[in-house]
Amino acid sequence: MPKDIGVHRSGLTMPVVTPRFVDNAWRRGCDFINLDLEDSVPQHMKGYARTLIKDAIANVTKGGAEAFTRINHDLVQADLEGIVWPGLAKVNYPKAEYAEEIQKLDRIISRLERERGIRPGTVEIGANIETSVGVANAYDIASASPRVKEFGGAGGYDMSRDLGVEMFVGFDQFVYGKGEVELAARALDLEPHTAPFTANTTGSVGDPDRAFREAEAARKCGFRVGGGLHPNVVEPQTRGFTPPPEEVEEARKVLEQYRTLENSADTWAEIDGKIIDRYEAARARKLLDWSATCALRDQEKADAVARTEQAGG
Amino acid sequence: MSNADVVLLDLVEFVPEKDKPSAREGLGDVVRQLREGGAEVFAQVDSELLYADLHACVCPELTGIVIAHLESVAQIEEADALLGQLEDERGILHGTLEIVASLETAEANQAASQIASASSRISGLTLGRAELVMDLRPEPSGEIHLMQYLMQRLITVAGSAGVTPYGAWWRAPDRGLLATPENTGQAALRGRAIGFKGSFCVLDNQVEPMNQGFTPTAKEVDEAQNLLEEYRAAVSAGAASIRRGDRIFDAGASLQAQVVINRASACAVHNKSKADAKAGRPVPAP
Amino acid sequence: MSILVRRSNLMVPVTNEQFVAGAWRHGSDAITLDLEDGVTPALRAEARELVMDAVYTAGKGAAEVFVRVNKGFLEADVDASVWPGLTGIMLPKVESPEDVIEASDVLNDAERSRGIKPGTLRLILLLESANAVMRVREIIAASDRVSQVGLDESDLSASIGVNPSPEFDPFVYARGRVAIEATAAGVQPVGVAYPLTTMPRLLPGEDMLKVATDSKNLGFKGIICPHPSWIASVNTAFTPTESEVDIYTQVREVFAQAIAAGTAAVPFAGRMIDVPVDEWAKVVLATSIACQLRDTEKQTALAATSG
Structure with a gap:
């Protein structure tokens, strides 16, 4: 966790x-x-x-x-x-x-x-x-x-x-x-x-x-x-401080590529001039977690604002 | 066969978990073969798998181990005891196997001074792949975040403990597996300028640039020799420093010049003994 | 607040008659007579004989006078140095707290036998090895006599086995550590922005001013100068400028008005002025006054001696 x-x-x-x-x-x-x-x-x-x-x-x-x-x-x-x-x-x-x-x-x-x-x-x-x-x-x-x-x-x-x-x-x-x-x-x-x-x-x-x-x-x-x-x-x-969509997309791709790598006999691969390995995978996972956490937080704040406005400030 | 000073046999980074048992088998034979080629041989072992990894690699031809992903002084103590036991069992002079501590975690860096003095076997410190393990990324300048601080801290700690600091000053987007020979040479040059004495690398074509980058150039040696001669002449004439253009050269500068000369001659001696070993001539123990 | 103003400290080999004779005219806040690396070993005994007169001569312009001693000949060097007019000694190659305690003990003895009030003589420490950098806290804490501490980056380079290159500063860590630990202990760090100490040279005044200003902005309080040409720029860099004094005088006024109006955060010239800015303004203004006093002392002495 x-x-x-x-x-x-x-x-x-x-x-x-x-x-x-x-x-x-x-x-x-x-x-x-x-x-x-x-x-x-x-x-x-x-x-x-x-x-x-x-x-x-x-x-x-x-x-x-x-x-x-x-x-x-x-x-x-x-x-x-x-x-x-x-x-x-x-x-x-x-x-x-x-x-x-x-x-x-x-x-x-x-x-x-x-x-x-x-x-x-x-x-x-x-x-x-x-x-x-x-x-x-x-x-x-x-x-x-x-x-x-x-x-x-x-x-x-x-x-x-x-x-x-x-x-x-x-x-x-x-x-x-x-x-x-x-x-x-x-x-x-x-x-x-x-x-x-x-x-x-x-x-x-x-x-x-x-x-x-x-x-x-x-x-x-x-x-x-x-x-x-x-x-x-x-x-x-x-x-x-919030990951933009293109970085989220990139992280998803890295994780996909890493899953393929895990089923092979290699610990790393070079794909499109980038290294894919367990460190890149860990980094990608962290980015996706952070992105989800930010989205959740933004939703919470939007809800709170809406509630307060409804109640008249 | 590469011309590296050291061959590091890795059991940590480039061996998938499921292949580790087979990688450990026959490791001793590989160490012996490589040693005959003239390089010193180290094994990179996992700080959490010390027992199995050390039993697999310890043999009279091994110079030492690099402990990767180090986290605590206790791990050094464990490795020290295991090495001693294996030395006794396998007919190796007690206390000869070296340890290079790879400070890849923040915990290990925080405890660097204690780690450096935790065993008399410690012969060197390196940051290993700290930027990956600690997830340190490039700053807008191209420098990798926190690395300048960590490198210089490690070099100072190593100097204080009397052990050798290993590493190179990499800049983004270079990284072990993708670094070109040219960029590797630059990383080595920068590394030497701040006090590293050599570095590990991963590709064959990075060996020569590393050797070159960490060896003083003929021009540097010439300059150092000239300076030293001129300085000594001035001192015997009663002066304490010499002026060349707007530069002032004093006792400190003469010590720096001596460093260059000593380093260059140590490199030359080492190159010769490597060449002798390759040619099958007898080589004195390192 | 009492502020030690020792911006520039000119190093002079005590054996160089001409340099010693002229040192007091260059306006440095301190002069250090060198018995160590600046003197060839063959002349060491002879050099000790010269110190007493040199201390007097060096003090003619109201500079503080120090002697850099040899760590290996501490007693003989101190014995040769403790004369009226001496502020203290510069202790090189400090490796451990024990080194500092030893030097302090030798000074105790010298003070007692020469009738100087105990604890008066000051120490400037020079660290020249990685070990000293790591142990800087204990080293500084070893004696109340320690007033300044600096890195000898040239010897430090040799000690860690580097021949530094101007583009790649090897001592960001070491220099930062000394500045922080000294400040934390209430002792002044002295030093120079890279690469001037590993590769000392003569620079045009403007360039020297830039280097000295950078040095100040790394937290240093002064510079040990191997050549008189550095001194004017160093003094200028470590003295608050007129425009700084102007700005911070205004800051104090604007902030005082804000406090009177019930707020402690007020915009001024595009920045936010609050308590720390006002506190900093106090420091700048006090430093400015301390520097003025020091400069007046020196000018008065210079006028009296020349005239």
């Missing part, structure tokens, strides 16, 4: 204190919405922001998206008390640096799940690597709790600030850090999200063409996780 695959192709991170973002979130077509308590919420509004999460979870999931919350690195206890409610799929923990931090999160979440009638183990932990200490401890962090299912980071603003580098300089500055994080993820059978480097010297967050190109390139390298800040990138990311 393939492991249960989360579908997180596209998502928007938004300050939970900005009603116009939160109220429209369900119409965006995202796979997930990440409600932010951290960087986009001013310090003096943190307490107020926490009180909004419970309703916001119900609000943003109306279109079938999963609800995540990004908490503050230094306000773990209070933030978790305010956000672990039925419907929350994941807690994103920024600047993870030590396994002990994740274990502490796990303990508090476990207690809150019990107290609030949520099935044990429902709430995932997103342990995001954003500092050099985090990279140095990547494997320990990733293996600190079974709630960690996706693992990535080691790029972005926080990482750049920690290393003291400017971003968008046109070459890959994070090969080592991303490599450490991805290797840890793969060794632990977690879903990696350390997309391949694509030169970006503008820093623009709302360019749909770039978003599609990056998502497509990431998918072709085997990645499935996206997310962004601007509504313009949602549709291109969803599309970029």
